[in-house]
Each structure stands twice: as structure tokens, then as C-alpha cells.
Amino acid sequence: MQVVFENVTKEFSSRGKTVKAVNGLSLSIKSGTLFGFLGPSGCGKSTSLFMISGIHDLTSGHILFDNKDVSNLAPEKRGVGMVFQNYALYPHLSVRENIEFPLVNSTILSKQLKRQAKELQIKFMDLVDSKVKEVAKVVEITEYLYRKPSELSGGQQQRVAIARALVKEPSILLLDEPLSNLDARLRVQTRDEIRRIQRETGITTVFVTHDQEEALNICDEIAILDNGTLQQVGQPQQVYDRPCNIFVAKFLGSFPINILNSSVKDGNVCIGTMKVGRTTAPDGGYRIGIRPENLLPDDDGNLRLTLTSGLRHGGIETVEGTTSDGQRVRFVKNPSMYDIRFGASISLRCKKDSLILFNDNGETMDQC
């Protein structure tokens, strides 16, 4: 199901103060894709998700499901399944009872299923049971069906929560920070699991995270929010390579992007006296962004650094150096490079099309 935000604003007010959690959000989520809302804490990403579910109502604007306005539709009538950050599994019910909860207790759904069971001439509970088993198989928790949630690991609980959301056969699956409570290894595993389940079921999935790596890894498209305002939306690689502003550029990337002061003169981008690229932008002062992995050692390179320190990230090593005008630059060390001596000089060149020029407002002016 396609989900469209049309100029959606959400305000929260408490004690006379009004806070705009989401401000004029407009975007479209394609049917059958995995879509990620990404941003720092308090950027409005969870609020956006809760507005899709209907738990939060809109202050203004519209949300459309397949061109049908659902802005004022009650949550239970929207047909969405949601997985909460803390999973919200009922602690007093077994895994099986948790998963069948929506089927048995939902007023609308249980009526539908009872009718269906009558047509198929089977018992209602048998139909429920087969549905529970089917979804348990998809998320691979069949062997834990009779355990209590407290007897499961975080990752298993997560999968039970997904199963409970999926058993209703929702048209949209919403995941609120689904991985934030898991340890690092499990996070990667569960991340792939979510991708697999999404592919297998083909369900439109919206996913909220503050972890850029997660979003870049599994999403078909991502939207980056800051302070309730949409910054950029697009395919992860495209957003990563071509950020629309300095916030997006800084927010994405496992190694923080280098932001340097530079000037443009006669089409040359200069850091100090070093000419590092050509641009069509008018003359003046700019900030430029260059990702550490886009700096390549090259004896003819124009960017000369005095090396100061190195940092290991497991198999990858980054090295920091300073330019002649004292700006610090970090780059990823090529595995074929010799060991580095601090205090020595190195020449680097920027990969083509990887130098991003930002104006005073932080907007991207040119990329070269």
C-alpha cells in the first residue's frame, strides 16, 4: 500500500507550550518497499510513524493510503501492524497467545475470521492456530510458541513482536526503533532478518531509526528528518553520495565527513593555497565536505597533509593529518599503503564528483 504525507504537521502542547514535532512533512512511500525514517533523537521520526498508525492524530495536513485519506480514521480501521521499541509483548501471555491476541480479541478481525472459518467449515480456533503457525514459521519462532516472553532473548522477542504485527495481515508494517534494544551482533542479524521478512511478505514497511548504518543497509528509500523538518528523501546510496545539505552529509557515514573551510577563485576550489577541485560556483568562501573514503593517496594529488594520528576500526584504519593552514582531515588508509609515519607528509587527491560545496546556509551548491 502506498503511503503519502501531504503537508503534515504535528504539534504537542503541554503546560501552555507548543512544540512542533513534525513540520509540513510531504513525502511518498512506495507500495511494497522498505522505507526508513532517519534522524537524531527528537527529530519527529517516531511521531511520523505514530501518525501513520493513527495513535497520534494530525494537527494539520493529510495522510493518504493508496489515495484514500485516512487522517481521521481510527487506528484499528487502518489495517496497520506495529512493532514497538520495547516490543510491548504481554508478559502474562505465552508467545502463542501473544501472536493470536489480535485475531481473537480484535472486534473486527475476529468477526471476519469467524465468518471465514464457517465458510471453510473448520473451527475458529483451528483457523487462528494455522495462522499463528504460518507466521511463526516466517519469523522462525515455531519452537518457542509455548514460552513466556521473559524466557526469550531480545532478538527472539523482537521476532515475536513482528509475528504479532504480521498475523493480522496488515497492509503496512510499522517498526519503531526495532533494533535499538539489541546488542551489536544481534542488531546486524535482526536487520537482515527484517529485510528478509519484508521481501518474503512483500509488505510495505516503514521503519524508524537513529542509526544511519541500519537505514543505509536495508532500506529501499530513506527520509532524513531534523527538528521536525524533512531534509532529504531518496535511495540510500543517492542520499549518501549527494546530500542536499551539510546536516545530511554529517549525519550519514560510518566515518564522519570532513568539513573544511575553503574558497573558490576563478572556478578553483582552494584549501589554503591548495587547489583541490574545479567548480562552476561563483567566487567566495565555502565550506566543503569530503568523505574520508574518497581521499586517495596520489603523488600528484593537490591535498597535502602532515600526518598526526591514526585510528583502527577493526579491519579498517583511518588516518588524520593537518593541512598547511591547520585544518584537520581524516582519510581511510588503503590496505596496500605502507605503514604510516606520523610527522611525514602525504599527497592525496579527491575522487571525482566527491567534493561537496556548501554555502553559508549549509545548502549544497555544487559537487565536483
Added chain:
Amino acid sequence: MLKKRDYKAYIYLLPAFFLMAVFIMYPVISTFITSFKEGYRFLTDSFVRFSFENYTGILEDETFHRALINTTFIAFICVPFSMLTALIVALLLNSIKKLKGLFMTLFYLPQVTNIIAAGMVFALIFNNNFGLMNLFLGLFGVDPVQWISGVGIAASGELYNQSYMRCLFVLFVYSTWSGLSLKVVLFLGGLQNIRKDYYQVARLDGTSRWKTLKRITLPLLSPTTFYVFITAVITAFKAYSSVVALFTSTYGPAGDNTKMMITIVGYIIDSLGSYLTAGAVSTASAAAVILMTIIMILTALQFKVSKRWVHYK
């Protein structure tokens, strides 16, 4: 052998242990022994012999039967009703936003009111001649009810029973009201401990309010319910000041000399009051032992049954 740091812990515990030994353990043991002393004289500390006479005497005493019935009435009629009322009030309080603080204060007021004073106010409310209850009923054309009245009951068993029923009703209203405040606060605390996202999930699933209450709220509230029930039943078995406040130290309406509304604790205190009489103190001891046994059996029973309906996280 004790390790060195264990000694320290025991030394720290010693003062508390000493106080417990003097004021709790010794009295309990002493009471238990005294309860078997036949014809015990308190002043001379003398008795005829050890026997079950005190117990058989109590079990044949009609006043004790009354005490047992009245106490059971408070514990198993008033307490459940008071709990149900408290639960409903707490659920309502939990679902409102405006004026919540005001209502919480109002419901907590009985807790900070002196129980004797409040009881006397209730006695006035149910006053036969100028009570608010009769005034209120009068608005609907109901003749004044002799709520707390023992006129002519000595002569007629029927009148006695009618008077008893009315007194039970007054006691019922008073116990429900006075026990409400603490229960509401405890239930409210329990309700606020239930995470919000459980309700959000249930709402997304289209679970009706009634089913949400039945399948989520009540099970998750069960540890609180269990705690409230146990403490309330124990408190109910210790009821004394409420009946004295409502019915004075004769435990009944004016004109009654059967101690119609006496409780077990009332019975114990009455026996102790005539300590100069041979056997009075030992009778009180036996009644206290019976009370303790009842409370212990009930609590053990509750814990056993609770495993089936209390869900701890």
C-alpha cells in the same frame, strides 16, 4: 563458622532483634502458653492446670460467635466490595486528565482522618432522629429508618434481627468508605505501572475497551490486587475501632446488651478489661491465638491460590 564480616551484620541487627524479641516474640510465646492456663489469675500469676478449657469456653461463647460472624462479614463482604469500588474509582481516575489531582486528594482524605472521628460522623449521618441519611431518604418520602436502634430488641427475636441487619448495613457503608482511600491509591499506582505501549498495541489491534480491561489491565494489575486483598483481609480481621466509633464500647445500638456488633479484637480487649476475674486474661490469650491462626491460614491459602491468577513479570 561465621566469617568476620558476618559478625558485623549480626551486630548491626542486634538492636532490632532485641526489640523484636522483647515486644513481639516474647509476647507471642507468652500468649500462646497463657492461652492453655485454666483459671489463670493475672495478679498472682497462678493457674489451676494446663488444659483446653479456655478454647472450649470461647467456642461455646455466643459473644465470640457474634464476633466471628461480624469479623468475617467485614473481611469477606466489605473488603471485596471496597476493593471493587476502589478498582473502579482508580480506573476512572486513571483515565481522566483534568482535575485528577483534586479527585485523588478527595479520595485520599479518609486516610488522613482519625478513624474514631470519622466513625462518629458516620454515627451522626445514620442518627435516627436528625441524621443526614434519614433527611436524604425523606426527600423521597421514606419514613425515618431507625438505623442504629435497639429499642425493644431484647423482647423480640425478629426485632433483634432487623436491628442487626441495619447495623450491618451501617458498618458495611462505613468500612467500604474508610478502606477505599488506601486501596484507590495502591490500585492507581499499579495502573500507572502498566506500560502505555500495551494499550497502544491493543488499540491498533482494535481490541474493545472491555477486552483490554479483561485481558490486559486486570492480569497486569494482579500483583497489586493480590497485595491489596491480603493486607485488607488482615486489616479487616483486626477491626475494632470502626465498630467502637459507630456503636460505642457496648458494641451495639442503645438498648442492646448482647454486644451485637462485636469483633474478635473487641472480644479480646473486653476479656482483657476484666483481668481481675480468674480466666479472663487466658481467655483473651486463647482468642488472640485463634485470631492469629485464622489470619495465618487465610494468608497461606491466598498465597497458594494466587499462583493461579497472579502474574508477576
